[in-house]
Structure formats: structure tokens, C-alpha cells
Amino acid sequence: MGSPHLEILAYEDTPLGVLCLRRRAFLSRPGTWVTEITLNHEFLMSSYHTASERQLATQAIETHGGDSLRVLVGGLGLGYTAREALTSDCVASVEAVEFLPQVIDWLDRGLFPLADELKADARFSVTAGDVYERLAQPPTQPFDLILIDVDHSPDENLADSNLGFYSEPGLRRAKAHLAPRGILGVWSYAESSPFADALHQVFQSVTVAEVTFTNEMVDQVVTDWLFFARD
Numbered sequence: 097m098g099s100p101h102l103e104i105l106a107y108e109d110t111p112l113g114v115l116c117l118r119r120r121a122f123l124s125r126p127g128t129w130v131t132e133i134t135l136n137h138e139f140l141m142s143s144y145h146t147a148s149e150r151q152l153a154t155q156a157i158e159t160h161g162g163d164s165l166r167v168l169v170g171g172l173g174l175g176y177t178a179r180e181a182l183t184s185d186c187v188a189s190v191e192a193v194e195f196l197p198q199v200i201d202w203l204d205r206g207l208f209p210l211a212d213e214l215k216a217d218a219r220f221s222v223t224a225g226d227v228y229e230r231l232a233q234p235p236t237q238p239f240d241l242i243l244i245d246v247d248h249s250p251d252e253n254l255a256d257s258n259l260g261f262y263s264e265p266g267l268r269r270a271k272a273h274l275a276p277r278g279i280l281g282v283w284s285y286a287e288s289s290p291f292a293d294a295l296h297q298v299f300q301s302v303t304v305a306e307v308t309f310t311n312e313m314v315d316q317v318v319t320d321w322l323f324f325a326r327d
Contacts, residue, residue, distance in 0.1 A: 100121075116134045119132075130142055159279060164188040165241060167189065170228070170242070171246040188219065195246070197224055231269060241279050242280050264298055281325075305322040
């Protein structure tokens with residue numbers, strides 16, 4: 097018999113391992129349900145603590161300062177970075193590139209909290225594919241913002257093939273996809289000095305922002321790291 101406090105919405109095999117979408121009650125906050133994704137039974141992301149994912153979009157938009165912005169988001173996840181970008185009137189379009197077709201199916205079926213809101217916005221689209229592979233190819237159209245939230249950190253990747261993006265050659269290939277004044281933003285759960293050094297070799301301006309919050313689910317203070325780079 098299943099737990100009244102836990103609902104498994106999807107449980108599927110993927111090339112990266114077993115992927116699970118679940119809802120569980122936050123027992124210390126009665127009436128609050130949290131949607132989570134786990135990969136190989138390890139926590140990946142949550143709908144409860146999303147400050148750093150949202151700041152990845154807001155800080156990039158504010159720093160850019162332009163309008164009619166074209167935004168590429170690497171990794172759909174639960175949609176918080178994409179949705180935050182769409183809250184800005186300065187954004188003309190948001191394309192999310194998602195590696196796992198299972199996650200796109202969850203969006204289509206409305207299984208996570210932001211699904212219906214994202215699908216209702218005509219500026220939003222989702223593409224099946226590997227964002228790192230796409231950024232390694234010659235560009236077909238420029239983006240004002242490229243926001244990456246795929247791996248745990250530049251030094252802890254979900255797949256070995258992702259590692260090349262974080263190198264100087266990989267960043268130069270990605271930079272070619274940026275429009276003039278464009279910004280690359282990368283989310284990480286940890287600081288990475290080697291990645292920051294690589295960014296400095298490729299871009300004229302690099303900013304590293306810390307987003308610190310109390311994770312009430314485990315009662316711990318957590319810091320996520322955001323890397324922004326531009327010319």
C-alpha cells in the first residue's frame with residue numbers, strides 16, 4: 097500500500113539512469129506538496145527551493161538591459177528558469193532544450209506544477225536534444241541569453257560527454273551562439289575555480305553570484321553558484 101504522503105507520478109528508465117517524478121507532502125508545513133525529480137534515486141531538483149534557478153534568468157535579463165530578448169535554456173527540468181524568463185516583458189522568446197524525452201512528455205501531460213503555464217505562453221517552445229551538442233555546432237541563429245542548468249556543477253556532470261562544454265574550447269564554441277552583448281549564464285551547486293578561469297579566458301567580463309538559502313526540507317543552509325559571462 098502506498099504512502100498517503102508520497103505519490104509517484106512517473107518512474108522511467110533513461111540513458112542517464114532511472115528517472116523519477118514524485119510529489120510528497122512537506123509534513124512540517126501541512127497542506128504543502130513538493131514536486132521532485134530524482135535520478136538514480138538521488139535528488140536532482142525540487143519545486144520548493146527554486147531561488148537560484150529563477151535568479152539565473154532574472155540576473156541575466158537585468159544585466160543585459162535590452163528588450164525583445166531571445167533566450168535559450170539548457171535543461172527544462174521543472175521549468176522554473178524558463179518561466180522566470182517569461183515573466184519579463186523584455187523577453188520575446190524562450191526555447192528550452194531538453195535531453196530526456198521523458199521530461200518533455202511530463203510537460204505535455206501536465207505532470208509538474210508549471211506545465212500548463214508554460215504551454216499557454218506562445219513565446220515558449222521546447223526542443224528535444226542535447227544542448228551541449230547544439231552549442232558545439234556552428235550557430236544557426238543568435239541568442240541574447242544562453243542559460244544552462246543541466247549538470248550538478250562544472251566538475252560533476254550527469255554525463256562524461258558534457259565535460260567539454262566547460263573547457264575553454266567548448267566555451268568559445270558556445271560563445272559563437274551569442275548575439276552581440278549576449279550573456280552566458282550557468283547554474284552550479286558548487287563553486288568551480290577552474291570553470292571561472294576558463295570563462296575569463298573566453299569572455300571579457302565574468303561575474304560569479306552566490307545564492308544562499310535555508311533548505312527547510314533537510315534543515316541545512318545551502319549555497320548555489322551562478323556564473324555569468326559576456327563581452
